[in-house]
Amino acid sequence: xxxxxxxxxxxxxxxxxIVSLNCTYSNSAFQYFMWYRQYSRKGPELLMYTYSSxxxxxxxxxxxxxxxxxxxxxxxxxxQPSDSATYLCAMSPNAGNMLTFGGGTRxxxxx
Amino acid sequence: xxxxIQSPRHEVTEMGQEVTLxxxxxxxxxxxxxxxxxxxxxxxxxxxxxxxxxxDDSGMPEDRFxxxxxxASFSTLKIQPSExxxxxxxxxxxxxxxxxxxxxEQFFGPGTxxxxx
Numbered sequence: 585x586x587x588x589x590x591x592x593x594x595x596x597x598x599x600x601x602i603v604s605l606n607c608t609y610s611n612s613a614f615q616y617f618m619w620y621r622q623y624s625r626k627g628p629e630l631l632m633y634t635y636s637s638x639x640x641x642x643x644x645x646x647x648x649x650x651x652x653x654x655x656x657x658x659x660x661x662x663x664q665p666s667d668s669a670t671y672l673c674a675m676s677p678n679a680g681n682m683l684t685f686g687g688g689t690r691x692x693x694x695x
Numbered sequence: 696x697x698x699x700i701q702s703p704r705h706e707v708t709e710m711g712q713e714v715t716l717x718x719x720x721x722x723x724x725x726x727x728x729x730x731x732x733x734x735x736x737x738x739x740x741x742x743x744x745x746x747x748x749x750x751d752d753s754g755m756p757e758d759r760f761x762x763x764x765x766x767a768s769f770s771t772l773k774i775q776p777s778e779x780x781x782x783x784x785x786x787x788x789x790x791x792x793x794x795x796x797x798x799x800e801q802f803f804g805p806g807t808x809x810x811x812x
């Protein structure tokens with residue numbers, strides 16, 4: 585079993601829909617949680633970052649962490665075709681930058 | 696700054712050949728990471744450097760893989776001899792510090808797509 589699990593998708597939604605992307609993990613030492621967005625044939629880029637449990641909002645994006653369930657989510661409101669990409673969750677124990685990535689979920693937002 | 700630069704962008708080689716991937720990190724970043732991405736295994740950390748010194752190479756799959764960082768602006772990942780199962784996209788990333796977070800995020804290069812026939 586992988587340390588971080590993520591449904592590979594693809595997830596196809598119409599423009600304007602609310603998107604929910606999720607990851608589960610097994611290592612209770614993880615405290616730093618990140619979401620990266622990766623466009624086709626590009627490197628990942630940091631989208632959201634949260635520490636420990638709770639919510640964080642940035643524009644149309646909301647990241648949620650539930651450490652008791654070892655479950656994190658990324659919500660995208662009013663999804664746009666430009667949001668079409670692969671979304672990778674990443675986690676790190678303590679304060680280190682040694683990231684463990686999920687396999688990524690491919691999202692397609694159709695106009 | 697041009698961001699993290701990787702070369703070549705694409706590499707096609709035959710099994711048994713030596714492959715060298717190159718990376719130029721963002722100026723001023725003290726940490727450099729090499730990752731491998733495949734459909735089956737996702738994004739895996741291979742090795743990372745701090746101030747040109749290899750700190751953790753536990754992700755390097757085999758002795759066929761080696762990485763060096765002769766100076767702050769250049770790193771190489773070498774595979775010798777290459778095998779078809781090494782086919783993947785190899786990413787280099789750099790960061791200012793080791794602390795995870797927005798101010799210390801890892802910036803990724805565009806990757807090198809390696810195909811070993």
